[in-house]
Amino acid sequence: MNNPIIQLKDLSKCYGTKKAVDKLNLDIHPGEIFGLLGPNGAGKTTSILMMLGLTEPTSGTATVCGYDATRNPLDVKKLVGYLPDNVGFYPDMTALENLCFIANINGIDDQDAAKSAQDLLDTVGLNHAANNKTRTFSRGMKQRLGLAEVLIKKPKVVILDEPTLGIDPSGVNEFLELIQRLSKDQNLTVLMSSHHLHQVQRVCDRVGIFVDGKMIVDGPIETLAEKLQINEGFKTIIQLADKNIDAIQLEKLLKSISGFRSISFDKDVLSIYSDRDITAEAVKTLVYQEASIVFVQRNGYSLDDIYAKYFDNKNLRDEK
Amino acid sequence: MKSKTNIFKSHVSHSSMEKSGIIPLAMKVLIKKEIASHIRSWRFIILMALIILTFGASLFVSFSGLKDTINNAQDPDSAYVYLKLLTLSDNSIPPFHVFLNFLAPLLGIALGFDAINSEHNSGTLTRLVAQPLYRDNLLLAKFFAPLIIVSTMLTALVMLMIGAGIISTGISIELQEIVRIIGFIAVTILYVGFWLSLAIFLSIVFRQGATSAMTAIGVWLFFTIFFPIVINFVVRPFIPNPNYISEQEYLAWHELILNLMRLSPSQLYTDATTSILMPSVRSLGPVSMEQMIAAIPSPLSFIDSIMIVWPQLTGITAGMMICFALSYFVFMRREIRC
Numbered sequence: 001m002n003n004p005i006i007q008l009k010d011l012s013k014c015y016g017t018k019k020a021v022d023k024l025n026l027d028i029h030p031g032e033i034f035g036l037l038g039p040n041g042a043g044k045t046t047s048i049l050m051m052l053g054l055t056e057p058t059s060g061t062a063t064v065c066g067y068d069a070t071r072n073p074l075d076v077k078k079l080v081g082y083l084p085d086n087v088g089f090y091p092d093m094t095a096l097e098n099l100c101f102i103a104n105i106n107g108i109d110d111q112d113a114a115k116s117a118q119d120l121l122d123t124v125g126l127n128h129a130a131n132n133k134t135r136t137f138s139r140g141m142k143q144r145l146g147l148a149e150v151l152i153k154k155p156k157v158v159i160l161d162e163p164t165l166g167i168d169p170s171g172v173n174e175f176l177e178l179i180q181r182l183s184k185d186q187n188l189t190v191l192m193s194s195h196h197l198h199q200v201q202r203v204c205d206r207v208g209i210f211v212d213g214k215m216i217v218d219g220p221i222e223t224l225a226e227k228l229q230i231n232e233g234f235k236t237i238i239q240l241a242d243k244n245i246d247a248i249q250l251e252k253l254l255k256s257i258s259g260f261r262s263i264s265f266d267k268d269v270l271s272i273y274s275d276r277d278i279t280a281e282a283v284k285t286l287v288y289q290e291a292s293i294v295f296v297q298r299n300g301y302s303l304d305d306i307y308a309k310y311f312d313n314k315n316l317r318d319e320k
Numbered sequence: 321m322k323s324k325t326n327i328f329k330s331h332v333s334h335s336s337m338e339k340s341g342i343i344p345l346a347m348k349v350l351i352k353k354e355i356a357s358h359i360r361s362w363r364f365i366i367l368m369a370l371i372i373l374t375f376g377a378s379l380f381v382s383f384s385g386l387k388d389t390i391n392n393a394q395d396p397d398s399a400y401v402y403l404k405l406l407t408l409s410d411n412s413i414p415p416f417h418v419f420l421n422f423l424a425p426l427l428g429i430a431l432g433f434d435a436i437n438s439e440h441n442s443g444t445l446t447r448l449v450a451q452p453l454y455r456d457n458l459l460l461a462k463f464f465a466p467l468i469i470v471s472t473m474l475t476a477l478v479m480l481m482i483g484a485g486i487i488s489t490g491i492s493i494e495l496q497e498i499v500r501i502i503g504f505i506a507v508t509i510l511y512v513g514f515w516l517s518l519a520i521f522l523s524i525v526f527r528q529g530a531t532s533a534m535t536a537i538g539v540w541l542f543f544t545i546f547f548p549i550v551i552n553f554v555v556r557p558f559i560p561n562p563n564y565i566s567e568q569e570y571l572a573w574h575e576l577i578l579n580l581m582r583l584s585p586s587q588l589y590t591d592a593t594t595s596i597l598m599p600s601v602r603s604l605g606p607v608s609m610e611q612m613i614a615a616i617p618s619p620l621s622f623i624d625s626i627m628i629v630w631p632q633l634t635g636i637t638a639g640m641m642i643c644f645a646l647s648y649f650v651f652m653r654r655e656i657r658c
Contacts, residue, residue: 045657052450055655074452082450084657088443092357104349105451149447 003066005030005157005189006051011060013046013213020046022213023060028191028206030156033183035200036193038210044193045085047210048159051191052082065156078106081150085162087142091135095126095145098134099152106153113152120148124178140171147178157189164199172196176203233261236272236279238286239295243268253289257281346453347461354465358431367430368473371423375477378416382408383488396600396617402485402497406478406504407597417593420508421586422544428515429536431466434529435520436651441527449656459520459651463644466516471509478505496599499622503596510636511589515540517643524651543584551580571606578605585639588632595629596622604628 004027011024021043028034036044049055051062053073062069065079089098096117103113121127124144129137137145143163150158160179164172180203183190194200200207201221208218217224247265254260259275272282279298286293358364382405389408392398409415439445449455478501482493518539522532559573581587595601599619603611626633 049655049657054446054449056653074454077450077452080450082447084443084446084450086443087447090353090357090444091442092360101349101353102447102451105346105448105453107345107452146447153451 003030004028005065006191007063008047008051009061009063011047011050011062012058013043013050013055014058019213021050021057024213024215026208026215026218028189030189031183031187033180033190033192033203033205035204035207036191036210037195037197037200037207038193039195042210043213044210045161048082048161048191048193051159052076052080078153079155080157080159081153081155083143083146083150083158083160083163085165087146089134089137089142089145092133094131094133095121095137096130098145099149102149103152108152116152117148120151121145123151123182124148125174140167140175143167143171143175144178147175151182155188157191158183160190160192162194163192164194164196172199179203234274234277234279234298236274236277236282237295237297238270238272238282238293240268240270240286241292241294245291250286250289250291253285254282257285344454344457346451347457350453350458350461351465351468354461355469358466358469363430364469367427371427371473372477374419374423375416375481377413378409378419379405379481379484381410381413382406382415385410386489396619397598400494400497400500400599400619401489401491402482402493403500403597403599405481405485406501417504417508417597418590420511420593421589424508424512424589425515425540425544425586427470428466428512429519429533429540431469432462432516432519433523433533433536435462435523437523437527437529437532440656441529445656455652456648459644459647462520463513463517467509467513470512471505474505474508496619496622500596500599500625503622503626504593507589507592507596507633507636510633510640511585514585514636514640514643517640517647521643521647521650524647524654544586547584548581548587551577555580574606582632582635585636588635592629592632592636595625599625601625601628 006026006028008024008026011021011026012019013021024043024047036047038044046055050057051064051069053062053069053076056070064076067075067079069076089095090101093101096114099117099120100110100113103117104110108116118127118130121130124147126141126144126148129141134142134145143166147160147163150160158179163179164175167175176199179190179192182188192200192204204221206218206220207224209216209224245265245268250270251263254263254272257274257278259278261273261275263273264271272278277298279296283293283296385408386401386404389395389404390398390401397403406417407415409418413419436445439448448458482501485491486493515536519532519536522535523529526532526535555573555577560569562570582591591604595604599622600617602615602620620628
């Protein structure tokens with residue numbers, strides 16, 4: 001089972017002289033939820049289109065489910081469900097009709113199609129609107145109908161392009177939980193592109209950060225965070241109730257903790273930088289000094305930091 | 321790995337594009353959906369009302385003048401009552417086949433101008449091309465679905481006409497007439513097909529439905545109204561005074577004008593329908609007196625009539641195919657994103 005289900009090798013795409021995707025290498029294994037992160041225009045959609053054989057790569061290969069996406073797009077499309085970021089439906093057809101239409105194209109006969117369409121509408125929570133024309137649907141409903149449509153052909157791989165765009169926060173939660181549950185239940189491989197870090201962070205097993213057509217880093221979120229922390233060190237923020245603190249005294253005491261790098265004071269807020277996580281020891285020290293602590297924040301594995309770091313790097317490159 | 325292939329196999333056998341006959345399954349589904357959405361659209365209902373109205377009006381006129389025509393022994397076509405019904409007119413309104421010269425392009429354009437770009441703009445095209453179907457199936461479905469509707473409608477109308485004619489006159493229809501009427505319907509479908517494929521091509525090229533509709537209507541207006549004017553305008557000044565040139569030369573000039581006119585599809589359609597619906601038409605150009613000598617004014621056989629307009633028919637077909645090939649060329653490798 002260790003054969004990657006999606007395998008990209010040196011995948012490149014140029015539009016004129018602009019490189020939209022530059023030598024992308026990526027392996028995604030069955031059952032994984034992979035998050036493709038990057039700013040707008042980073043080449044996420046282009047990569048996805050190449051995986052589906054909807055556009056031809058300038059060089060390199062995309063192998064999906066054992067088929068070359070450029071040479072055998074039809075075989076790939078049979079096994080891959082794709083939800084584009086701007087999904088639309090035939091406005092004059094009902095949700096059920098739209099689903100059955102796609103099912104029929106995939107060679108499922110009318111009876112089976114109607115049955116599984118009904119089941120899927122239940123799954124995505126649209127059974128109350130099954131016989132409504134899709135022109136009345138809200139963005140969130142369309143997105144859920146899109147997911148049902150993707151699943152109706154019983155795919156092995158599901159590719160979602162910006163699935164959370166334009167849905168309200170509670171809708172996003174529901175939607176992502178649904179994706180996670182479906183992925184577990186049906187052993188689906190999910191590739192999700194997004195520029196919303198927090199959302200992706202919650203459901204993805206692994207993420208890749210994609211900037212300017214290049215995959216800068218990929219791996220589980222924890223290891224990404226570690227990579228980041230090693231460079232920048234750990235940061236602990238402590239807020240005290242008392243504004244009159246003896247800064248020099250405190251610094252002297254904290255210095256004795258191994259791994260301590262520096263400290264900065266901003267009125268009643270201390271920011272402690274260190275090589276390893278010394279939050280507990282620092283708090284202990286302060287408490288012995290009878291400082292009244294009102295707030296402690298340990299800088300954890302936040303994707304925001306990771307993201308910001310790579311974006312900062314990108315900005316630095318641009319400045320050069 | 322073995323288990324994996326087994327999964328694939330069971331899946332594929334369940335939902336692959338099994339070819340059922342000549343038409344792939346996916347295309348059948350697409351055509352079905354296209355027809356359904358066309359029939360339900362207001363656009364189609366209005367067009368149909370328009371065509372039924374003109375058909376009714378021209379039929380009414382031809383019915384009222386039918387008696388005189390049948391009794392006219394001078395007219396070699398007078399035996400063909402049902403062909404007369406389609407072509408007869410008292411000049412208050414044009415006969416049906418001349419009406420169709422205007423309406424068929426409108427029909428083709430209206431049913432095709434937003435074929436691809438509306439799908440693109442509503443976001444359904446991306447979903448569609450991500451399904452396991454060939455892109456040319458999509459184009460063919462967009463082309464055949466309207467043609468199926470149009471041919472059904474035309475056939476139904478003409479059969480109604482024949483039925484009404486049989487009831488009111490009691491004259492039975494001849495085989496020659498049936499063949500010619502089928503030929504007329506076929507040529508009309510071909511002509512609609514030309515405009516349809518042009519409209520589909522424009523719908524691929526232009527992202528906005530309005531732009532492609534305006535362009536298609538512009539082409540249509542150019543060919544029906546401006547093209548004859550332009551040809552006359554350009555060629556007339558070069559024709560010498562008829563008094564100073566031989567009859568042959570004069571005829572040659574007219575032949576030239578006529579041939580230039582035939583660059584317009586509507587001229588080709590007029591030629592084709594005239595010859596098919598009027599069995600006595602022997603030539604589409606000027607005929608000299610020498611050629612007419614000893615000719616018996618009798619109707620031609622259907623094959624002979626077809627022979628006369630064979631170049632016209634191939635011309636329309638070629639035009640249609642060129643437009644379709646262009647759309648194919650533009651669409652097949654295009655990257656589709658929202």
